[in-house]
Each structure stands twice: as C-alpha cells, then as structure tokens.
Amino acid sequence: MSKTTVMAIIVGLVVLFGGSVWLASTMANSAQVEMSEGAVAVVEEKSYDWGEIKIDGGIVEKVFLVKNEGDEVLKLFNVETSCVCTTAQMAKGEQTSPVFGMHDKSQYVLEVDPGETVDVLVKFDPMFHGPNGVGPISRTVTIETNDVSSPKLSWMLTAMVVR
Structure with missing residues (x-):
C-alpha cells in the first residue's frame, strides 16, 4: 500500500x-420523548415583526403562547434559536425553563397539562452583531413536542435594525 x-x-x-x-x-x-396521540399543541401566532428597531435601543421581546388542547400531557423540549443573538425561554405559572439559544441542547422537558398554556418568551439583541449589524433580520425559534400531528413548533421573527 x-x-x-x-x-x-x-x-x-x-x-x-x-x-x-x-x-x-x-x-x-x-431530550428524547415518546410521542402521544392525546397531546395537542395549539399555537395561534406563528410569526411577529418588530418593525423598525434601533441598534442601540436594547433587547426587544415577544411572547408567544402554546396551549395544550388535548387530553394528555403535552411535552415541550429541544428549544433552539437560529442565531446566538436570539434566546427563548418557556414559562408556565411560576415555573420557568432555562434560557435557550442557538447551540443549546438540553434534557429539559416542560410538561403542560390539558388546558394549560405556556408562554414562550423570545428576546433579540440588535447590538449583538456589532455596530454594523443593521438591516433586515429574520430569526427562527423551534420547540419539539410529543404531539404526533405537530412534532415541531416554529416561530419566525423579523425586524429592520436601524442606526
């Protein structure tokens, strides 16, 4: 050879x-979670446009709601964002998840009982990419579920970052 x-x-x-x-x-x-026929994740709002935001105006936020309209526990896990400038965190009552970002993998699973609603708090830092990070942005947040008909929830966030 x-x-x-x-x-x-x-x-x-x-x-x-x-x-x-x-x-x-x-x-x-x-996290690895078994799928469920009885868990039903319902999301009414799947996108949001912050409009024009100033690069030095500080972090902007948006809350999306996820409701379990099924008759079994809905499990939310593997939260991920499309950029390190964006984070997501889930909250149910007094219970809050860790803050998740682009490269975060976790064993964390949030259980949502039938009829309960969860807040998904998304934060975007327009200054993260530095003073030249102006222009249109498009970021995605995804969360996996045990709902067989909606195994992955996704939200699109947009804005125009200006000086």
Whole structure:
C-alpha cells in the first residue's frame, strides 16, 4: 500500500470516528420523548415583526403562547434559536425553563397539562452583531413536542435594525 492510500484511510477513520462522537454527544444532550396521540399543541401566532428597531435601543421581546388542547400531557423540549443573538425561554405559572439559544441542547422537558398554556418568551439583541449589524433580520425559534400531528413548533421573527 502506498503512503497516500494509508494516509487517506487514516484520515477517513479519524473523520468517521469524530463524526460518530459528535453525533452521539448531540443525541445524548437532547431530550428524547415518546410521542402521544392525546397531546395537542395549539399555537395561534406563528410569526411577529418588530418593525423598525434601533441598534442601540436594547433587547426587544415577544411572547408567544402554546396551549395544550388535548387530553394528555403535552411535552415541550429541544428549544433552539437560529442565531446566538436570539434566546427563548418557556414559562408556565411560576415555573420557568432555562434560557435557550442557538447551540443549546438540553434534557429539559416542560410538561403542560390539558388546558394549560405556556408562554414562550423570545428576546433579540440588535447590538449583538456589532455596530454594523443593521438591516433586515429574520430569526427562527423551534420547540419539539410529543404531539404526533405537530412534532415541531416554529416561530419566525423579523425586524429592520436601524442606526
């Protein structure tokens, strides 16, 4: 075997091993929840436009509601945002989840009883990308559920960041 072939095999094995370790760590940090026919996640508002916001005007917020209209417990988990400038946090009564961002994976699961509503608080920091971070923005927040008909909830947030 030539040196080139041996090196190609070694590099391939390193990449394969590294990818396997990464995938395993990602799966281990994400919540795994069994799906339910009786959990029904209902979201009325799926997008929001903050309009024009000043880059130095501070963090802006929006609250979305998720209601369980089913007859079994709704489970919300694996909250993720599309950019590190945006965070999301769930709240039910006095119970609040950790704050989640773009790269956050967690075992956290919020259980929502039938008839209960959860607030999803989204925050966007227009200054996060620095003084040149002006222009249109589009950010997404996603939350996985155990609802077989809505396994992933998604919200789109937009704005025009100005000086």
